[in-house]
Structure formats: structure tokens, C-alpha cells
Amino acid sequence: MAEYKGVLICGEVADGKLAAISQELLYAGRQLANALGVELSAALVGSGVNGLSREMVALGADKVYVVDDPLLKDYQGDSYVPVLEKLCQKVMPEIVLVGQTSMGRDLAPRLAFRLGTVAAMDCVLLGIDPQSKLLIQTRPVYGGSALATFVTESARPQMATVRVKAMSQAERDDSRKGEVIPFAAGLQASDLRAKVVNKVKEEVAGVKLEDAKVIVSGGRGVGGSESFSYLNDLAKVLGAAVGASRPPCDSGWVPSSVQVGLTGKIVTPDLYIAVAISGSSQHLAGCSGSKCIVAINKDPEANIFKVAQFGLVGDYRKVLPAFAQKCKELMSG
Amino acid sequence: MNIVVCVKQVPDPETPPSSFKIDSVANRVMPAAGVPPVISPFDEHAVEAALRIKDAKGAKVTVISMGKDLVMDVVKKPLSMGADELILLQDEAFEGGDSFTTAYALSMAIKKTGQYDLILCGRQAADWDVGQVGLGIAELLGIPSVAPVKKVEALDGRVKVERVVPDGYEVIEVPMPAVVTISNELGEPRYATMKGIMAAARKKPTVWTSQDIGAEASKIGKAGSRIKLLKLFIPVREVKCVMAEGESIEEAAADLALKMRAAKII
Ligand SMILES: Cc1cc2nc3c(=O)[nH]c(=O)nc-3n(C[C@H](O)[C@@H](O)[C@@H](O)COP(=O)(O)OP(=O)(O)OC[C@H]3O[C@@H](n4cnc5c(N)ncnc54)[C@H](O)[C@@H]3O)c2cc1C
Numbered sequence: 001m002a003e004y005k006g007v008l009i010c011g012e013v014a015d016g017k018l019a020a021i022s023q024e025l026l027y028a029g030r031q032l033a034n035a036l037g038v039e040l041s042a043a044l045v046g047s048g049v050n051g052l053s054r055e056m057v058a059l060g061a062d063k064v065y066v067v068d069d070p071l072l073k074d075y076q077g078d079s080y081v082p083v084l085e086k087l088c089q090k091v092m093p094e095i096v097l098v099g100q101t102s103m104g105r106d107l108a109p110r111l112a113f114r115l116g117t118v119a120a121m122d123c124v125l126l127g128i129d130p131q132s133k134l135l136i137q138t139r140p141v142y143g144g145s146a147l148a149t150f151v152t153e154s155a156r157p158q159m160a161t162v163r164v165k166a167m168s169q170a171e172r173d174d175s176r177k178g179e180v181i182p183f184a185a186g187l188q189a190s191d192l193r194a195k196v197v198n199k200v201k202e203e204v205a206g207v208k209l210e211d212a213k214v215i216v217s218g219g220r221g222v223g224g225s226e227s228f229s230y231l232n233d234l235a236k237v238l239g240a241a242v243g244a245s246r247p248p249c250d251s252g253w254v255p256s257s258v259q260v261g262l263t264g265k266i267v268t269p270d271l272y273i274a275v276a277i278s279g280s281s282q283h284l285a286g287c288s289g290s291k292c293i294v295a296i297n298k299d300p301e302a303n304i305f306k307v308a309q310f311g312l313v314g315d316y317r318k319v320l321p322a323f324a325q326k327c328k329e330l331m332s333g
Numbered sequence: 334m335n336i337v338v339c340v341k342q343v344p345d346p347e348t349p350p351s352s353f354k355i356d357s358v359a360n361r362v363m364p365a366a367g368v369p370p371v372i373s374p375f376d377e378h379a380v381e382a383a384l385r386i387k388d389a390k391g392a393k394v395t396v397i398s399m400g401k402d403l404v405m406d407v408v409k410k411p412l413s414m415g416a417d418e419l420i421l422l423q424d425e426a427f428e429g430g431d432s433f434t435t436a437y438a439l440s441m442a443i444k445k446t447g448q449y450d451l452i453l454c455g456r457q458a459a460d461w462d463v464g465q466v467g468l469g470i471a472e473l474l475g476i477p478s479v480a481p482v483k484k485v486e487a488l489d490g491r492v493k494v495e496r497v498v499p500d501g502y503e504v505i506e507v508p509m510p511a512v513v514t515i516s517n518e519l520g521e522p523r524y525a526t527m528k529g530i531m532a533a534a535r536k537k538p539t540v541w542t543s544q545d546i547g548a549e550a551s552k553i554g555k556a557g558s559r560i561k562l563l564k565l566f567i568p569v570r571e572v573k574c575v576m577a578e579g580e581s582i583e584e585a586a587a588d589l590a591l592k593m594r595a596a597k598i599i
């Protein structure tokens with residue numbers, strides 16, 4: 001396995017810019033490359049992405065492989081997987097890092113299997129064992145009730161996906177030097193077995209959940225679509241986005257794009273107000289990175305109080321209007 | 334049309350976090366006393382997706398479960414919902430594996446079923462939450478895959494699916510055979526009917542060992558596993574919750590705002 005050397009990260013581009021996860025991967029990758037004393041390479045895959053290669057160097061990549069092809073405009077497994085498979089065969093990295101994003105959840109397993117390895121999915125902590133030099137991968141299991149640490153012993157590359165917002169972002173240093181290497185995609189339209197025939201956006205108006213500084217989130221206990229107006233009213237006062245646990249999404253009270261949790265969005269606001277949410281491990285997986293969690297729940301034994309800094313036991317229908325009123329008063333004063 | 338659904342039995346993921354315990358010497362999860370295992374919830378959604386196609390077009394739905402200590406009432410649930418056949422992969426040689434060995438064993442079993450058009454899996458199993466086996470099966474069989482999906486419709490020789498993405502969904506058409514992994518946005522799985530439960534009680538599952546599916550010994554279980562678990566532990570969260578107080582609930586609400594103000598949170 002000595003022929004495998006170096007760390008490769010798979011960058012992600014969103015709206016013509018490097019996505020935040022790319023900077024987190026470059027940060028994590030740099031740490032690992034330094035610990036091993038090896039090179040950090042980055043894959044920059046997309047259409048019209050060449051201009052971003054210098055930025056990846058500034059963010060820590062020693063080598064940037066640019067795969068620029070119209071067929072790579074949006075993520076599609078059938079185009080991205082073979083391209084990265086070929087790139088991995090050329091670069092022969094000992095470690096490959098991918099983001100635990102919509103793209104990475106699909107890409108990493110497929111790429112891993114093609115390369116004859118497996119991926120450690122959704123890692124929150126990565127390190128190098130000083131003796132064995134193996135990648136130590138730590139990831140939540142059971143929705144986050146436990147953490148598991150393991151190594152990929154008998155296959156290369158060691159592949160991991162990294163949870164969004166679990167790592168710091170790489171710092172930009174424009175004086176850094178690195179090499180930009182074009183790499184041919186070699187794709188044909190006929191390679192795409194799965195064809196996207198339509199895209200439907202279900203975006204909600206107002207602040208995006210992932211970017212919001214304050215989030216008011218409702219759970220099953222909110223009881224219905226109309227009752228979310230209590231949360232909307234408070235959100236207006238606080239300039240907050242409105243999120244939810246899974247049951248309100250499953251019941252259609254709110255769009256599923258606002259689901260927070262393991263299989264929804266991961267958010268790290270300054271303030272997360274959990275209203276009528278019990279605090280399941282799968283929900284906390286999406287919000288436990290918040291600076292401050294405030295819980296409003298009628299059950300004093302609810303698990304959410306174990307992770308909240310502030311709490312109030314009571315019916316949210318009575319709590320929220322009075323709370324919003326007082327906040328308004330304090331914030332204008 | 335032949336549909337195969339891969340279904341995993343897991344400890345109930347809705348067990349309250351407080352009753353979640355680990356044996357840190359053996360690196361094992363200790364099942365909560367008195368809480369029976371369940372079918373991994375997304376796999377139940379996958380069964381539902383298969384049955385919707387069966388209702389619309391007619392199809393034979395075969396369920397495959399691999400595992401040890403399988404509880405018959407639990408793994409038979411897809412039959413009582415309306416699936417046609419149940420295959421259990423049971424062999425000590427399967428134990429101690431990883432995503433690769435799991436996907437390999439399942440893909441060998443799927444091949445042994447003969448004709449398959451559509452393979453449905455859950456988006457991730459509710460115990461290890463990996464989300465790799467479905468896509469791995471597709472790679473090992475060399476067929477296309479789409480994940481995670483909230484709607485599946487069978488057309489002529491292909492399936493039309495709605496793939497969940499962060500800001501909505503993509504409508505994708507893919508030729509069969511294909512693997513599709515299912516997410517909860519599909520909607521509630523149906524309940525088992527009395528008739529279904531009785532029919533399921535009469536059906537005997539087929540049990541296959543590693544030899545029955547022609548699996549290479551070096552590719553299954555511990556022997557084939559690429560990963561080694563070092564440690565399993567419960568993270569410590571030490572947060573002290575400050576409770577808001579007041580004579581009335583409105584006063585408590587105001588107290589909450591004041592306390593948050595004092596802590597410079599609002
Ligand atoms: C603490 C711990 C952490 C682990 N983390 C990883 C890891 O990060 N990466 C890794 O490769 N392995 C990991 N493993 C190994 C582990 O045994 C699994 O990889 C393997 O069981 C597949 O993961 P999963 O069960 O989460 O399945 P997923 O990949 O999440 O399963 C997806 C779907 O595949 C189908 N499926 C899965 N298993 C079965 C089955 N037995 N029978 C029928 N259908 C099935 C179901 O439809 C399921 O919804 C870990 C093991 C432990 C003990």
C-alpha cells in the first residue's frame with residue numbers, strides 16, 4: 001500500500017463560488033497532510049470552475065486538479081464518479097476527503113466501491129495515529145447517541161466524508177504557491193444513465209436556514225400548520241429563520257427543506273429556540289453546534305433540557321406571545 | 334416486474350436517549366431492556382415504495398434481510414404489509430462485516446433471486462447511519478443508482494424518481510435494473526392488515542447461507558471487512574439548563590427574555 005501517498009479533497013462549487021464545505025475540507029486536509037508530511041491535493045470539478053483554482057491554492061492546496069467540462073455543470077453521480085475514479089487512479093492518494101453534503105452522500109459510497117474501499121461517512125473528527133499513520137475516523141452513530149472511532153485497515157484510499165460545519169475553515173493566504181493541473185474529464189453524454197428531466201425548487205422566503213444567526217424551530221408538539229404562526233411571529237421579532245424537527249415536515253405543516261437534523265439541515269446559529277421539540281438524538285445532530293439552545297416544552301423531563309442553556313416549562317401557545325413581547329421591548333430599549 | 338427490497342432489523346431508534354447504553358469493554362450497544370427491535374424506518378418506507386408500484390402496475394416484491402438474532406415478527410412485517418416473499422441471509426460467516434461485505438452479500442443474494450428490475454433500499458440504516466450499502470449494491474452489480482428519493486414510478490423499462498436535494502427535488506429517469514434508496518419524504522408506510530398478518534404468518538421465509546449465495550469467504554464478514562472499530566462511546570454533554578421562572582406562565586416567559594438579555598443572547 002506504499003504506492004498510495006498524499007491527501008486529496010473533493011471540492012464543491014455552489015453558484016460559481018467555492019462552497020463553504022470546500023474550505024472546511026481544505027482545513028481538515030491540510031491538518032492531515034501536515035501530520036503525515038505529505039502533499040495536499042484538491043479536485044476542482046465542474047463547468048467554468050477554472051477561475052477558482054488559485055483560491056484553492058491560497059486556501060492550502062499544494063496541487064489543484066481542475067476538471068472543467070460542460071457535462072460536469074451540476075453534480076450527477078454518473079459523471080462525477082468516473083471522473084474522480086480516474087483522478088484517484090492517477091494521484092493515488094492514501095486519504096480522500098469528501099463533504100457529507102447532498103453531493104458527497106451519493107459520491108463517496110459510489111467512488112469508494114469503485115476503488116475497492118469503503119467510506120467512513122459523516123466524520124466529525126479526523127486525525128492521524130502517530131504509530132500506524134492510519135487515518136483515525138470518528139463519526140456519530142445511532143443518530144448521535146454514540147460516537148465510533150475506527151480505521152480503514154485493509155483498503156486504500158482511506159476515504160471519509162466530513163460533516164458540514166464540523167471543521168474550521170481554511171484561512172486564505174494569497175502568497176501561497178501551488179500547482180494548477182488540468183485534467184480531462186473524458187466524458188460523453190451517453191455516460192449519463194440517470195437523466196435529470198426537471199428540477200423543482202421549494203425554497204422558503206426569508207433568511208436561509210443554513211445562514212441564519214437565529215432560528216426558531218418547531219416540533220410535533222406545535223400541533224398543526226396554522227399554529228406555526230406563533231413561531232413566525234416570534235421569528236419576525238428576532239429576525240430569525242423558522243425551522244422544524246422531522247414530524248412537522250412529514251405532516252406537511254412546513255416544507256421538508258426546513259427540517260433540521262441528521263437527515264435534514266445542519267445548522268450552527270448563535271441562538272436556536274426549540275419549541276415543542278423533545279430533543280431526539282437525530283434532531284440534535286442538526287442543531288447541537290448552535291452557540292445557545294433555548295428550549296420551550298411542556299414536559300420538564302424532555303431530553304431537550306439536557307442540551308439547552310435556557311429553558312421554560314410550559315405550553316408554547318402561552319409562552320411565545322409573552323416572550324416575543326418582552327423581547328421586542330428589550331431589543332428596542 | 335421484480336422488485337427486491339433490502340430491509341435491516343435495528344434496535345428501535347426512537348428509544349429515548351437516556352436509555353441508550355454502551356458496553357465500552359466489548360464496544361457494543363446494549364439493547365434497551367424490553368424494547369423490541371424494529372425494521373429500520375427508511376426500509377419500511379422502501380417497502381411502501383415497492384408496494385405502491387405493485388398496486389399501480391403489478392409486481393413481485395421480494396424482501397431480503399441479513400442479520401443475526403432476527404425476530405420473526407419483526408422481519409415478517411413487510412410480508413404483512415403486502416410483500417410476496419422473504420429471504421433471510423443467516424450465517425455466522427456474515428458477522429463482523431462492513432458496508433462492503435454487507436453490500437457484497439446482498440448483491441450475491443439479489444443475483445440468486447434471478448430476474449430483478451428494481452432494488453430498493455433505505456437511505457440509511459437507523460443504527461450505524463452509514464448510508465452506503467444501497468449505492469454499494471449498485472456498484473457491485475454495475476447498475477445505475479439514485480439516492481435519496483421520495484417518489485418512485487415505474488415506466489416502460491425505466492423508473493421515474495424524485496430525488497431529494499437541499500432546496501427541493503430533481504425529477505430523474507433511470508433505466509432498469511437500478512437501485513433507488515428511499516427517504517421518509519415518501520410518506521407514511523401503510524399498516525399491516527389483519528389479512529396480511531395472517532398471510533404472513535403462513536409464509537415461511539427462505540433462509541440462505543453464504544454458500545447458498547455463492548459468496549467468497551474472503552469477501553464477507555470479518556474476513557472481508559476493510560474497517561476496524563477502535564472505540565464506541567457516549568459523548569459527554571455538560572450543559573446546565575437555567576430555567577425561567579415566574580408566578581404565571583407569562584411572567585416566566587418575560588423572565589426567560591430577561592435572562593437571555595442578561596447573558597447578551599438577545
Ligand atoms: C460503530 C460502528 C460504526 C460503523 N461505521 C461504518 C462506516 O462509517 N462505514 C462503513 O463502511 N461501515 C461502518 N460500520 C460497519 C457496519 O457494520 C456497516 O457498515 C454495515 O452494517 C452497513 O452500514 P449500515 O448498517 O449503517 O447500513 P447503510 O449503508 O446505512 O444501509 C443502507 C440500506 O442498505 C440496506 N441494508 C443495510 N444493511 C442491511 C442488512 N443487513 N440486511 C438487509 N439490508 C440491509 C437497507 O436497505 C438500508 O437502509 C460501522 C460499524 C460499527 C459497529
Ligand SMILES: Cc1cc2nc3c(=O)[nH]c(=O)nc-3n(C[C@H](O)[C@H](O)[C@H](O)COP(=O)(O)OP(=O)(O)OC[C@H]3O[C@@H](n4cnc5c(N)ncnc54)[C@H](O)[C@@H]3O)c2cc1C
Nearest residue numbers: 219220221245246261262263264276278283298299315316
Ligand atoms: C435514521 C433517522 C433519521 C432521523 N432524522 C431526523 C432529522 O433529521 N430531524 C429530526 O428532527 N428527526 C429525525 N428523525 C426522527 C427522530 O427520531 C424523532 O422522531 C423526531 O426528531 C421527533 O420530533 P419532535 O421532537 O418534534 O417530536 P416528539 O418527540 O413527539 O416531541 C414533541 C414534544 O413536544 C412537546 N409538546 C407537546 N405539546 C406542547 C405544547 N403545547 N407546548 C410545549 N411543548 C409541547 C412534548 O412534550 C414533546 O417533548 C430521524 C429518525 C431516524 C430513525
